[in-house]
Amino acid sequence: MPYMLNNKLKDLQPYDPIAGNYSIRLDANESFLELPMELLEKAQYSMADVAFNRYPDPYATELCESFGAYYGVDPALVTAGNGSDEWLFIIATSFLMRGDKLLTVEPDFSMYRFYGSLAEAESVVYKKKEDLSIDVDDLIVQVRESGAKVVLFSNPCNPTSLGLRREEVRKLITSVSALVVLDEAYMDFWDQSLLGEVAQYDNLIILRTCSKAFGMAAIRLGFAVANPTLTRTLRAVKSPYNVNAITQKMGALVMRSPELLHRALDEIILSRKALQAGLKDLETRYPEQMYVYDSCTNFVLVRMPRAKEIFEGLLSKGIAVRFMGDTLRITAGSEEENAQLLKNLESLVSSSTNP
Numbered sequence: 001m002p003y004m005l006n007n008k009l010k011d012l013q014p015y016d017p018i019a020g021n022y023s024i025r026l027d028a029n030e031s032f033l034e035l036p037m038e039l040l041e042k043a044q045y046s047m048a049d050v051a052f053n054r055y056p057d058p059y060a061t062e063l064c065e066s067f068g069a070y071y072g073v074d075p076a077l078v079t080a081g082n083g084s085d086e087w088l089f090i091i092a093t094s095f096l097m098r099g100d101k102l103l104t105v106e107p108d109f110s111m112y113r114f115y116g117s118l119a120e121a122e123s124v125v126y127k128k129k130e131d132l133s134i135d136v137d138d139l140i141v142q143v144r145e146s147g148a149k150v151v152l153f154s155n156p157c158n159p160t161s162l163g164l165r166r167e168e169v170r171k172l173i174t175s176v177s178a179l180v181v182l183d184e185a186y187m188d189f190w191d192q193s194l195l196g197e198v199a200q201y202d203n204l205i206i207l208r209t210c211s212k213a214f215g216m217a218a219i220r221l222g223f224a225v226a227n228p229t230l231t232r233t234l235r236a237v238k239s240p241y242n243v244n245a246i247t248q249k250m251g252a253l254v255m256r257s258p259e260l261l262h263r264a265l266d267e268i269i270l271s272r273k274a275l276q277a278g279l280k281d282l283e284t285r286y287p288e289q290m291y292v293y294d295s296c297t298n299f300v301l302v303r304m305p306r307a308k309e310i311f312e313g314l315l316s317k318g319i320a321v322r323f324m325g326d327t328l329r330i331t332a333g334s335e336e337e338n339a340q341l342l343k344n345l346e347s348l349v350s351s352s353t354n355p
């Protein structure tokens with residue numbers, strides 16, 4: 001008998017980001033800013049302090065202290081990971097037993113259900129309303145009635161760019177006995193984080209990442225923040241040396257430069273506002289062609305009846321955005337990138353025959 005892959009593996013395909021040479025990349029929600037020269041210079045010096053022949057600190061102590069200082073949370077509640085992707089994998093495969101229910105919302109980050117399927121969890125999906133908002137009371141009913149063990153969603157949401165306010169997330173956490181995993185990947189761009197009160201809940205894990213607002217997708221660094229009991233479990237279940245020494249150094253260095261981070265953040269938010277205003281202006285002129293959602297992140301979601309055709313039109317001009325069904329998700333770029341995007345979008349939208 002030939003070797004046979006099991007059912008959960010046999011149809012899997014490797015992750016396939018947009019391949020090819022696009023001069024403008026607005027498809028992955030990365031920061032368009034490079035790290036300031038000042039930090040890069042410091043980084044070179046601190047590389048000399050890395051003990052390359054030794055395993056790294058398994059608890060990334062210095063790094064977690066820098067995270068704690070930046071956000072004003074107790075570092076004892078913080079555990080570093082190899083991107084928040086690693087946390088999603090660890091949490092799904094260890095907090096869920098086979099057949100347990102994982103509740104996700106739709107639309108949301110597509111990786112959640114993938115990790116649930118590796119855990120052989122059963123998927124339960126809350127469908128967002130027509131306007132892509134979440135009715136927390138409905139969500140709570142669904143969590144309770146389904147008996148879900150874990151509820152996992154992003155806030156603010158990728159791809160909708162809409163967010164739930166603190167009171168609503170609190171209500172969810174305190175109304176269910178499921179573990180709530182709150183992915184705050186984009187919360188640096190908004191002000192409704194629950195980081196400051198994470199210790200008060202016995203069923204909350206908050207995920208944060210350095211891949212978006214901090215402009216360090218390359219170093220693969222994310223954090224899980226939770227009460228001491230959950231933190232002990234997270235530390236016990238992760239692989240011992242999950243965050244390499246170079247990433248630990250670099251992350252700590254950047255988080256100890258809050259002025260530089262805040263300046264970058266302001267710049268990204270300005271860019272997103274400009275992009276959104278430009279898109280809204282197009283919407284006013286071509287209302288049958290597009291609808292622009294509100295945004296509290298570094299990207300904007302646009303509903304377009306001709307999304308696929310317009311996505312391909314942009315690609316042919318060297319501009320990559322994210323195509324998702326009848327919407328395009330567009331990351332805020334530099335002034336020049338936004339201008340190119342808007343110019344090309346306008347020419348595609350105005351050259352339309354009706355959908």
Ligand SMILES: *Cc1c(COP(=O)(O)O)cnc(C)c1O
Nearest residue numbers: 083084085109158185209211222
């Ligand atoms: C980008 C993103 C992440 C970040 O993942 P990393 O592994 O830390 O790069 C996590 N969650 C959501 C919703 C994201 O959009």
